[in-house]
Amino acid sequence: MGKAVSCKDIGYECMFTACAETEAELFEKTLEHGRVVHGMKEFSPDFYNKVLSSIREEYCDLEDELCKYEGCCC
Template identity: 45%
Template structure:
């Protein structure tokens, strides 16, 4: 199952999540970025880091 940990992109944050698919995982990450990190949209450089940090 794909998983993501916020600390893996250098954030001082304990958020970790898993989802059955990478698309659902990205949705959860986007929601977290919005609520916890005040990112209305995820900037392309952060998005690249997120994709590289996703464990499959």
């Protein structure tokens, strides 16, 4: 079992789902995605809270990790 968070749960029209073993790793992936795909430069405490409350327990199939790079969504 891993942890997953979907970009659309944080409020974007986006198919990206980040998945990781730990919360810390999940945050890293989510922030990276925000920077690369959504051009976010800073992350507010609000954003962190949104991510935190959107995290769900899910089986982590890394093959399912979609939309990692710029231009593949949105």
